[in-house]
Amino acid sequence: MDTHKSTLEEVAAAAGVSKMTVSRALRGAPDVSRATRDRVLQAAERLNYIGNRLALSLSSQRTDLVAVVVPSMSNIVFPEVMAGISNGLEGSGMQAVFGITDYDVAKEHNIIRDMLSWRPSAIIVTGLDQPDETVRMLRNAAIPVIQIMDLDGTPIDFNVGLSHERAGEEMARALIAAGRKRFGYVGSALDRDLRAGKRRAGFERVLHEHRLAFVGQRLGDTLSSVGLGKYLTHQLLDAEPKLDCIYYSNDDMAAGGAFATMEASRTDDILIAGFNGLELAAALPVRIATSRSPRRMIGEVAARLARGSGTTDNPSSGKITAFVPEITGVA
Amino acid sequence: MDTHKSTLEEVAAAAGVSKMTVSRALRGAPDVSRATRDRVLQAAERLNYIGNRLALSLSSQRTDLVAVVVPSMSNIVFPEVMAGISNGLEGSGMQAVFGITDYDVAKEHNIIRDMLSWRPSAIIVTGLDQPDETVRMLRNAAIPVIQIMDLDGTPIDFNVGLSHERAGEEMARALIAAGRKRFGYVGSALDRDLRAGKRRAGFERVLHEHRLAFVGQRLGDTLSSVGLGKYLTHQLLDAEPKLDCIYYSNDDMAAGGAFATMEASRTDDILIAGFNGLELAAALPVRIATSRSPRRMIGEVAARLARGSGTTDNPSSGKITAFVPEITGVA
DNA sequence: ATGAAAGCGCTAACAG
DNA sequence: CTGTTAGCGCTTTCAT
Secondary structure (H helix, E strand, O other): OOOOOHHHHHHHHHHHHHHHHHHHHHOOOOOHEEEEEEEHEEEEEEEEOOHHHHHHHHHOOOOEEEEEEEEOOOOOOHHHHHHHHHHOOOOOEEEEEEOOOOHHHHHHHHHHHHHHHOOOOOEEEEEEOOHHHHHHHHHOOOOOEEEEEEEOOOOOOOOEEEHHHHHHHHHHHHHOOOOOEEEEEEOOOOOOOHHHHHHHHHHHHHHHHHHEEEEEEEEEEOOOHHHHHHHHHHHHHHHOOOOOOOEEHHHHHHHHHHHHHHHHOOOOEEEEEEEEEOHHHHHHOOEEEEOOOOOOHHHHHHHHHHHHHOOOOOOOOOOEEOOEEEEOOOO | OOOOOHHHHHHHHHHHHHHHHHHHHHOOOOOOOOEEEEHHHHHHHOOOOOOOOHHHHHHOOOEEEEEEEEEOOOOOHHOOOOOHHHHOOOOOOOOEEEOOOOOHHHHHOOOHHHOOOOOOOOEEEEOOOHHHHHHHHHHHOOOOOEEEEEEOOOOOEEEEEHHHHHHHHHHHHHHOOOOOOOEEEEEOOOOOHHHHHHHHHHHHHHHHHHOOOOEEEEEEOOOOOHHHHHHHHHHHHHOOOOOEEEEEHHHHHHHHHHHHHOOOOOOOEEEEEEOEEOOOHHOOOOOEEEEEEOOHHHHHHHHHHHHOOOOOOOOOOOOOEEEEEEEEEEO
């Protein structure tokens, strides 16, 4: 077993043909005789040949790479989006490359820059709130830019997601229609998670329209987690015993809220409302309200758009794909 | 704003120097005059220059890429490992590239092959149970191979993880020592998740040593989820009302089990035991037993080993890094 | 059906 | 401190 990475040239020598013929045979080009192809394949096999994509991509001027930039990994939502992208790319010969920003704008800029240096065929980024400098860099890359998850803003190119402001509004409307009157809010670091902030803003706007307001709220300064949601809910319940509904920044926080109401024996009079429609939320022993975000689908649609950049011309399927999350568990 | 990707050569022309000088200036080489450097930097800025890593890597024969292959994305454990790797790589100039196998051995082989074609500087793969063919390919790549999560088997090169057989054994011992006697088991598709199978085997071995056995069990045929754990637990509780402890394939399943015992008002007499030490498990309204897997740490250690391949020679820190998960919630 | 030449954009290795 | 030459491993294009 030689530990030396073999090249096309070596396979060519072993098969007694030229580099070009090996290249063609390995890629399954039609104009190679069966006999030659077989000899080449055997030689490649014997030498444990693995093509060098750096050389391939540099030479052919295409990488078939799809850069994907997400803010976090600790919220299951983004891994699910990534899984959707991976899945949607399958069979296309394209490869996703992921970068994580930790909700940090400066880090996001650098990561995008790094990714662009690999000359991806398309790039998928989370949200519409990149600073001008980043937008300029993305525009300049001259590849399809696919912004996902959020719809509230001005897209650079393609946009796949949902309006978080509207999601917040609709949830507020549904809860009010169901008779809820005294609302609380529990959230995590909203300055980082902009989309959660948009949902809260939409929710609050509708409250105001109905001459209502959040009676009490608790904001954490870390990222969302079940434990944080539980902790803050206990605090809020102590401070405001008369709430009949609490809106959360997302389902992780809401699950914690559900646990808190269980511990405080308040499950009968307080309705917990979250966002995402996590698998966990549906399995809880108490019903909670949530909006199902089609995150896997968003990933798959984004992948399809990215594939468009791999083949011939763009399928010119709409530049904007809007989803409307379904609300469950309110009544 | 020109949409054309500029090259070193163009920056060189704009700055009135040679390609080489630009290359040096951009990389911050020490032997470039301040004046020249400034002119180059300005020219690069003005042209929106972004280096081409394909060319860089092909020329310098190093990619500083770390290939990472994990089985799944829907179990939060792997995103956490990936976050640990990303984190551990930060500041090293190395970039992680992720691939997902869906617990499919054939897919894993192809993904590894694809990743190797990018000539990564190191590769991190999950588990020790790759088929011979895959092992041969990995050996042949002549880069550090870092196998993570599992310790039960023969590593190719570096190994970072824990013994799942022992984790199962230790949990069984702890539960028996705490007085539990009538055990049930609830798991997901064990033929896919080999590590869960190893934990179960270790657990059962200790039961046998104590002349005990699983009184009843339920195995799902899909991947683990909270809902599946809940569903199977309800079934098991109906079939075997006299259990005093149920061991689960992991904490997701165990959380579902906890919900089921809550719904069945059996939280007082049945102890739920899982694996991983998820954040969720700690926040549940009922105590459950679990072993904390140091998954983030595993990612960070793996990243450190991968970095070793980027710099000079290997720090030769032990080839095997073994963790022993801490058990909580038993008593 | 096969091969030869040129070049993708960069850096290594030498000059000077 | 700066420039020149060669070449990384492959594909493209043009011959034959």
